[in-house]
Amino acid sequence: MIKLKYEELLLELKKHNFKYNSYIHLAIDDKNIREQLINNITEDNHINIYYNSYHLVYEASKDYPKLFYPYWDSLVPLLYNENSYHRSISHDILTNLIKVDHDNKFDSIQEKYFSMIKDEKFSTGLVALRNIMIISEYRQDLKNKIISLFLNKDFLINYKENQINRMEYEIIEFFAKTSFNSDYKNDVVNYIKSSTNSNNKRIKKIAEKTLKSLTNTK
Numbered sequence: 001m002i003k004l005k006y007e008e009l010l011l012e013l014k015k016h017n018f019k020y021n022s023y024i025h026l027a028i029d030d031k032n033i034r035e036q037l038i039n040n041i042t043e044d045n046h047i048n049i050y051y052n053s054y055h056l057v058y059e060a061s062k063d064y065p066k067l068f069y070p071y072w073d074s075l076v077p078l079l080y081n082e083n084s085y086h087r088s089i090s091h092d093i094l095t096n097l098i099k100v101d102h103d104n105k106f107d108s109i110q111e112k113y114f115s116m117i118k119d120e121k122f123s124t125g126l127v128a129l130r131n132i133m134i135i136s137e138y139r140q141d142l143k144n145k146i147i148s149l150f151l152n153k154d155f156l157i158n159y160k161e162n163q164i165n166r167m168e169y170e171i172i173e174f175f176a177k178t179s180f181n182s183d184y185k186n187d188v189v190n191y192i193k194s195s196t197n198s199n200n201k202r203i204k205k206i207a208e209k210t211l212k213s214l215t216n217t218k
Contacts, residue, residue: 006036013052020055027060028067038071041089042078054089061096069097072105079112084121091116095131099138118155122163129167133174147184150174151191165200176210189214
């Protein structure tokens with residue numbers, strides 16, 4: 001296991017081909033390094049430094065979210081950053097921290113967090129979509145809101161056709177493997193029915209398969 005002082009780690013973080021898997025333990029074991037990494041993400045403009053720092057924090061916070069929860073307030077402003085990389089980075093890390101949000105800090109950013117599925121940058125919108133699917137697993141109280149969000153196709157209107165198709169495919173995948181309140185079943189079935197008429201062969205195929213599965217469920 002590699003042991004480094006932060007100054008030595010910083011030299012590695014500047015590299016384009018940084019192998020972050022070899023350094024994740026440093027973000028877990030060393031509080032000083034954790035704080036430096038968060039500072040890099042929120043303050044440093046060197047793309048290699050902040051992006052490689054993000055990878056370390058993101059991976060470490062998957063399994064050890066409590067270690068990074070104290071930095072919640074430092075990460076939130078990045079959701080509003082003009083740089084789409086920063087918006088995506090913040091959304092990713094906060095997604096890991098929501099599961100240990102004992103202070104209910106998510107309440108104050110919930111609308112912004114959800115609204116990012118229609119971010120002006122498609123890659124950030126896709127990140128948000130996938131993250132919202134992730135939190136639906138451990139925030140059952142938000143499940144109905146998330147389903148309603150996905151059922152409303154208005155958030156897709158600013159994207160190109162191939163981008164819309166990509167999101168729609170993933171939403172149908174989500175509906176296929178998630179459980180939902182019976183009150184929403186008709187709406188979900190109707191959404192998927194409409195997708196069986198898609199000109200996109202992949203969407204049409206998964207929609208037909210999912211529709212068959214849902215309509216056969218008693």
